[in-house]
Amino acid sequence: xxxxxxxxxxxxxxxxxxxxxxxxxxxxxxxxxxxxxxxxxxxxxxxxxxxxxxxxxxxxxxxxxxxxxxxxxxxxxxxxxxxxxxxxxxxxxxxxxxxxxxxxxxxxxxxxxxxxxxxxxxxxxxxxxxxxxxx
Numbered sequence: 504x505x506x507x508x509x510x511x512x513x514x515x516x517x518x519x520x521x522x523x524x525x526x527x528x529x530x531x532x533x534x535x536x537x538x539x540x541x542x543x544x545x546x547x548x549x550x551x552x553x554x555x556x557x558x559x560x561x562x563x564x565x566x567x568x569x570x571x572x573x574x575x576x577x578x579x580x581x582x583x584x585x586x587x588x589x590x591x592x593x594x595x596x597x598x599x600x601x602x603x604x605x606x607x608x609x610x611x612x613x614x615x616x617x618x619x620x621x622x623x624x625x626x627x628x629x630x631x632x633x634x635x636x637x638x
Contacts, residue, residue, distance in 0.1 A: 517586055517594050518568055527561050528570060532588045536574065536581040 520528060530545050531537060537545075543558040562582055565571040570591075574581045596608065604610045612629070615621050621629070 517570065517591055519595065519598070520565075520570070520591075523557075523561055524565055524570070527558075527565060528584060528588075528591070531571060531582060531584040536583045538579040538581055540579065542582070 526546060527542055530542055534541075534545075539555070539558050539562055542562065543554055546558065547554040562571060562573075566573055566582070569585055571582045572585050574583065596611065597606075600606055600608045600611060616626065
């Protein structure tokens with residue numbers, strides 16, 4: 504059974520994305536469905552057609568990893584994200600916590616608070632969550 508098939512049948516976290524793949528996902532999260540041409544134009548500019556193969560390979564890899572879904576119903580294929588930005592970020596944070604802190608997210612939060620990397624609004628939201636509020 505492949506990693507992709509395992510992830511479909513269990514709750515394995517999504518694989519980490521390479522920087523170029525993450526750039527494509529950022530576009531899809533921000534814009535919803537896009538064609539390969541639209542991705543290419545936003546990443547490389549409308550005048551740079553030499554990147555067509557690169558974009559096609561990135562989208563194919565993302566599709567194989569179950570990050571995007573290809574819609575073949577239209578004249579040009581469109582690609583939509585299968586995982587939200589929040590789901591991906593959460594899974595990556597859990598993986599980081601597991602690797603660096605035995606699964607505890609507390610050291611990460613402590614660091615962000617100590618280094619004043621959280622705004623007052625973000626700290627207020629964390630307090631609400633810790634007190635049992637809904638996200």
